[in-house]
Amino acid sequence: MKRIAVSLLLLMLVISASAVCESSYAQITQEEAARIMDEEADCLIVDVRTKAEYDEAHIPGAINIPNETIGTDAIPELPDRDQTLLVYCRSGRRSKEAAEKLAALGYTRVLEFGGILTWTGETISAGEEECADDPFGARGYDDPEDFYEDCGDSFDDYEAAEEYYCEHGGR
Numbered sequence: 001m002k003r004i005a006v007s008l009l010l011l012m013l014v015i016s017a018s019a020v021c022e023s024s025y026a027q028i029t030q031e032e033a034a035r036i037m038d039e040e041a042d043c044l045i046v047d048v049r050t051k052a053e054y055d056e057a058h059i060p061g062a063i064n065i066p067n068e069t070i071g072t073d074a075i076p077e078l079p080d081r082d083q084t085l086l087v088y089c090r091s092g093r094r095s096k097e098a099a100e101k102l103a104a105l106g107y108t109r110v111l112e113f114g115g116i117l118t119w120t121g122e123t124i125s126a127g128e129e130e131c132a133d134d135p136f137g138a139r140g141y142d143d144p145e146d147f148y149e150d151c152g153d154s155f156d157d158y159e160a161a162e163e164y165y166c167e168h169g170g171r
Helices: 002-021 030-039 051-056 093-104 126-132 144-154 158-167
Strands: 044-047 085-089 110-115
Touching: 030 085, 030 110, 051 126, 085 093, 093 110, 144 158
Parallel strands: 044 085, 085 110
Antiparallel strands: none
C-alpha cells in the first residue's frame, strides 16, 4: 500500500512539473493589442500570413514571419525570447498555431490577437511602406542624374545619391 501511495505521489509530481514547463501564449483582444502597440515601444508585431498577403495589407511596423516557416529552429528576426510579440494573421487560425509554436520555442511574451479581417486600426501595403522609406522620392525620377540634380545637396557626392536612388527603387 505504501508503495502505491509513493508511486501515485511521484506520478503527480511528474505531471505537475510537466504542466509548469509547458509553454503557452495568451489570447488578447484587438483593443488590447492596439493599446500595447501604442504604449510599449519595444513590442514586435508579427504577421504570420504569406508574403503576398502581407504585401497586400498589414499593420504598420509589422514584420512578416509566415506560419509555415516557424519550426523548431531559432528565428533570426526574433532574437529576444522575452520581448512582447503581438501575433496576428488573416482570421485568427494561423496566428493561434504560430503563437503555440513560438511559445514552444521558448518565447515568453506571446500575445495572439486574431486576424486582420476584423482589425479596425490602420493598415498599409508594401508599396506604401516603401514610399515611407524613401523620403527623397527616388521613385519619381527617370535616372540618377535627375535625382542628383534635385536632391544632391542631401548626399556627400554623386555616388552616394546614385546608390540611394538604386536602393529605393528609382527607375
